[in-house]
Each structure stands twice: as C-alpha cells, then as structure tokens.
Amino acid sequence: MTSYWNAFRVIFLRDIILASRYRAELANPLIFFIMVIVLFPFAFGSDPDLLRRVTAGMIWITALLASSLSLEGIFRSDYADGSAEQMVLSGYPLTLLVAAKIAAHWCLTGLPLIIIAMLTAYLLSLPTQALQALFLTLFLGTPVLSLIGAIAVALTVGLRSGGMLLSLIILPLYMPILIFSMLAVENAMADIPFDAELYFLSGMLVLSVTLAPIATAYSLRIRMS
Amino acid sequence: MSIQEFFHMGGYGFYVWSSYGLTAIVLIFNVIQSLSLQRKTLRELKNRLRRLREK
Amino acid sequence: MLKQFHQLVSPKYFYNLAVLLTPWFAWLTILLMIAGLYGGLVFAPADYQQGESFRIIYVHVPSAWMSLFIYVVMAVAGGVGLIWHIKIADVVAKSCAPIGASFTFLALATGSLWGKPMWGTWWVWDARLTSELILLFLYLGYMALQSAFDDRRVAARASAILALVGLVNIPIIHYSVEWWSTLHQGATVSKMDAPSIHIDMLIPLLIMALAFKAYFVTIVLLRSRTEILEYECNSSWVSKLLNKVESRT
Numbered sequence: 001m002t003s004y005w006n007a008f009r010v011i012f013l014r015d016i017i018l019a020s021r022y023r024a025e026l027a028n029p030l031i032f033f034i035m036v037i038v039l040f041p042f043a044f045g046s047d048p049d050l051l052r053r054v055t056a057g058m059i060w061i062t063a064l065l066a067s068s069l070s071l072e073g074i075f076r077s078d079y080a081d082g083s084a085e086q087m088v089l090s091g092y093p094l095t096l097l098v099a100a101k102i103a104a105h106w107c108l109t110g111l112p113l114i115i116i117a118m119l120t121a122y123l124l125s126l127p128t129q130a131l132q133a134l135f136l137t138l139f140l141g142t143p144v145l146s147l148i149g150a151i152a153v154a155l156t157v158g159l160r161s162g163g164m165l166l167s168l169i170i171l172p173l174y175m176p177i178l179i180f181s182m183l184a185v186e187n188a189m190a191d192i193p194f195d196a197e198l199y200f201l202s203g204m205l206v207l208s209v210t211l212a213p214i215a216t217a218y219s220l221r222i223r224m225s
Numbered sequence: 226m227s228i229q230e231f232f233h234m235g236g237y238g239f240y241v242w243s244s245y246g247l248t249a250i251v252l253i254f255n256v257i258q259s260l261s262l263q264r265k266t267l268r269e270l271k272n273r274l275r276r277l278r279e280k
Numbered sequence: 281m282l283k284q285f286h287q288l289v290s291p292k293y294f295y296n297l298a299v300l301l302t303p304w305f306a307w308l309t310i311l312l313m314i315a316g317l318y319g320g321l322v323f324a325p326a327d328y329q330q331g332e333s334f335r336i337i338y339v340h341v342p343s344a345w346m347s348l349f350i351y352v353v354m355a356v357a358g359g360v361g362l363i364w365h366i367k368i369a370d371v372v373a374k375s376c377a378p379i380g381a382s383f384t385f386l387a388l389a390t391g392s393l394w395g396k397p398m399w400g401t402w403w404v405w406d407a408r409l410t411s412e413l414i415l416l417f418l419y420l421g422y423m424a425l426q427s428a429f430d431d432r433r434v435a436a437r438a439s440a441i442l443a444l445v446g447l448v449n450i451p452i453i454h455y456s457v458e459w460w461s462t463l464h465q466g467a468t469v470s471k472m473d474a475p476s477i478h479i480d481m482l483i484p485l486l487i488m489a490l491a492f493k494a495y496f497v498t499i500v501l502l503r504s505r506t507e508i509l510e511y512e513c514n515s516s517w518v519s520k521l522l523n524k525v526e527s528r529t
Contacts, residue, residue: 259499
C-alpha cells in the first residue's frame with residue numbers, strides 16, 4: 001500500500017498523460033472559448049467603450065460554459081471502461097482519488113482557460129487595471145467550477161440525458177462565483193478596491209475544496225451502485 | 226364594503242384577483258394531478274397483479 | 281426500542297397512517313384557507329400607502345416562505361433517507377419536489393403581479409425575487425435528476441445528494457444576490473419587505489401560512505401513498521390491499 005501522496009500523484013499523472021494523448025480533445029474547450037468570445041463583437045458591435053464594459057462578463061460566462069462542457073470528461077471514460085469501479089474498490093479513500101482527478105481536470109482545462117482569457121481580454125480592449133482583477137477572479141473561480149461541477153458529473157455520468165441535465169444542475173450553483181467575479185472586475189475598472197469580493201471567492205474556494213471531493217466520492221459510489 | 230367595491234379592490238382588482246386566481250389554479254392543479262397519479266398507479270398495479278395471477 | 285422504531289418506519293405502517301391522516305389534513309387546510317382568505321381580503325384594513333394591492337401579500341409571502349421551507353424539508357428527508365436508508369424519507373423527499381416548485385413559481389408570479397402596481401414593471405431584479413428564481417432552478421434541477429434514473433433507489437439517493445448540496449448553497453446564493461442587488465440598484469428600488477405590519481394584517485398572514493403548510497402536508501401524504509405502492513408493488517401487503525380494493529370496486 002503506497003502512501004496516500006503516491007496514490008494521489010499516480011491518479012493525477014495518469015489523467016494528465018491520458019489527456020495529453022488526445023491533444024485535440026484537450027484543445028476543444030479552448031477553441032470553443034475563443035469562438036464564443038469572437039462572436040460577441042459581431043453581436044454588440046465593435047466600438048471599444050461598449051466592449052470594455054461587457055468584456056469581463058463575456059469572458060466569465062464563456063469560461064463558465066466551457067468548463068461545464070469539459071467536465072463530462074472527468075469520469076466518462078473511467079465510467080465506461082470500469083476503472084471508476086477499480087478506484088471505488090481500491091483500498092484508498094475515494095475522496096483522495098477523486099480529488100486527484102478534479103485537480104487534473106483543473107490543470108487541463110482551468111489553467112489554459114485562464115491564459116486564453118487573459119489574451120482575449122486584450123482582443124476586446126479590457127482596461128489594463130481590470131486585467132489583474134480578471135486574472136485573480138479566474139484563478140480563484142475556475143477551481144470552484146471544477147469542484148462543484150465534479151459533484152454533478154459524478155451523479156449524471158453515463159446517463160442518457162447527461163449533458164443537458166449536467167448544466168441544468170450546475171448553473172444555479174455557479175451563480176455566486178459569477179456574481180462576485182463580475183463585481184470584482186467592475187470595481188477594479190472603477191478603481192475601487194475589490195478585495196472584499198476576492199475574500200468571498202477564496203471563501204467559496206476553501207469551502208468547495210474541503211467539501212466537494214467528499215460529496216463527489218459519495219455521488220460516484222451512488223452512481224456505481 | 227359592497228360587493229362591487231370588493232371586486233374593484235380600489236383599482237387594483239385585476240392584480241389582486243389574478244394573483245389569487247393563479248394561486249387557486251396552481252393549488253387545485255396539484256391536487257388533481259396527485260389524485261390522477263394515484264388512480265393511474267392503482268390501475269397499473271391491479272393489472273400487473275391480475276397478469277401475475279393468470280400466469 | 282429499535283423494534284418499535286423500525287415498525288413505526290415500515291412503509292406499510294406509514295401507508296395506513298397516511299390513509300388515515302389525509303382527510304383530516306384536507307379539512308384542516310380548507311378551514312384555514314377560508315379563515316385566512318376572509319381575514320386577508322375582507323377583515324384586514326387596506327394599507328395606507330399601497331391601498332388594496334397590498335392584499336397580494338397574503339398569497340405572495342406565504343408561498344415564498346413555503347418554497348424555502350419545502351426545500352429544507354426535502355433536503356433533510358433526502359439526507360435521512362441517504363444516511364439511514366429509510367424508504368419513507370426518500371418517498372417523502374420525492375413527493376415534496378413538485379409542490380415546492382409550484383410554490384416557488386407562485387411566489388414569483390404573485391411577486392411580479394404585486395410589483396406591477398407598486399413599481400410599474402412586471403419584473404424587478406430585486407434580491408428576494410432573484411433568489412426565488414434561482415430556487416426555482418434548483419427545484420427543476422432536482423426534479424430533472426430525480427426522473428433521469430430508471431432505478432428508483434439510485435434516483436432517490438442521487439437527488440438527495442443534489443438537495444443537500446443545494447441546501448448548502450442556498451445561503452451563499454441568497455447573500456451573493458443580496459450583495460449584487462444592493463451594489464447594482466442601491467436605494468432606488470424600495471425594499472419590498474412587509475410594511476411595519478399592523479396586527480390586524482399580521483393574523484391573516486399567519487393563518488394563510490398555516491393553511492399553506494396544512495395543504496403541503498396533505499399533498500405530501502397523498503403523493504407518498506402512491507409512491508409507497510409503487511415502491512412496494514411486489515410485497516405481500518400491497519397485493520392483499522389491491523385484492524381488497526378490487527373486490528370493493
């Protein structure tokens with residue numbers, strides 16, 4: 001029985017390697033993100049001052065949708081080929097293994113999303129002082145998206161209506177993240193200190209880091225039964 | 226509070242009565258739906274029982 | 281003691297109890313409704329500011345209270361069913377969802393009907409109305425998940441998890457919407473809390489709240505009777521019951 005840390009590392013690296021074999025699939029959420037962002041100027045017209053006000057909202061909503069679309073990948077392949085059952089039956093606490101999978105998912109989709117979002121912020125003329133706020137909110141917010149999303153994915157993996165049901169369940173739970181991130185960026189644009197919103201976001205991050213893996217493990221066991 | 230005044234509700238009659246009417250509709254609809262669900266389930270279970278007995 | 285508890289919690293005992301209690305609660309609901317409506321519509325004095333349109337409070341506020349109350353009952357029942365594997369708790373949780381969703385919808389509809397005369401628009405992004413709207417999405421998500429599974433037990437346990445996660449999120453959602461609406465609207469939108477409520481206005485409100493609770497219990501008893509029959513369709517007491525019902529009709 002290797003130590004828990006090794007188990008975490010094994011599952012984490014396994015997911016990273018598995019995902020990097022299909023680089024195309026890795027890029028899907030990013031291409032989706034850029035495409036949706038590019039759609040907005042066509043819809044709203046391209047004059048910078050209108051775009052400036054709406055950019056952060058566009059980026060955040062698209063990041064939300066991109067991450068909820070890519071969530072399916074956490075458990076789908078494992079559920080199909082039975083390795084999820086192996087994980088449930090393994091001696092290691094399922095919470096640990098699930099946490100490793102969520103961390104891997106965040107590194108594969110969350111981080112690249114943040115980088116792409118910062119680049120597109122220039123594309124849509126976001127004022128520079130808001131960039132820092134956008135980065136911080138994305139950095140604190142996207143892990144929460146993966147964590148809460150993992151609970152819903154563990155419940156709905158393999159179901160016929162899985163995809164649509166997943167977003168119907170998750171979006172109400174994502175609203176506080178969206179609200180506080182948008183407020184933070186707005187305050188940053190108006191040069192008002194926005195650390196209150198950042199405290200809320202980090203509070204939510206801590207809450208979901210502690211509780212979400214446990215709930216995900218429990219949901220996975222229920223889904224398996 | 227004559228009847229006519231009662232329904233007029235100081236000019237807000239439309240809003241007051243449509244919200245009360247909507248509440249009545251939704252609540253009654255819930256009752257009817259629950260009762261019909263019960264009748265349907267009972268009928269299904271009886272047929273299932275009869276089929277099992279015939280086998 | 282445990283034996284009595286298990287006997288008390290067995291579906292058969294609960295079914296007979298439900299059959300016994302439903303008519304009583306039904307009559308209680310009707311009585312309370314009549315008292316509440318009479319009190320609210322006729323007896324209570326008109327509001328000095330809003331005039332008669334304030335009477336919508338007797339339908340709007342109780343259904344708003346009920347929508348949150350039912351969600352908590354649903355989550356707790358789901359949790360009990362999840363931890364102690366009590367079938368009745370799952371059954372009650374499942375039967376709560378439709379009524380909770382209808383009360384939330386009612387709270388939204390009557391809220392906007394009340395908003396029209398008072399603020400001139402059908403929908404205002406007021407903190408309370410917005411949290412009510414999100415609560416409606418939580419209910420719809422719960423019901424969608426409940427019906428997504430074929431196996432009844434897995435459905436009950438999965439939706440119990442969702443209800444508990446939702447319950448943890450409700451205060452977060454409420455405060456973030458509150459924070460959001462005060463920053464965006466500020467003081468322009470008059471707070472829609474009940475005006476310093478006069479005792480004559482308060483009593484009908486409490487009666488209506490009780491009436492809605494009695495109504496909720498009646499419907500839950502009614503729906504859980506059906507659910508239990510489906511749950512236990514192959515057990516002996518159900519077939520005996522069905523024969524009895526069949527011989528009567």
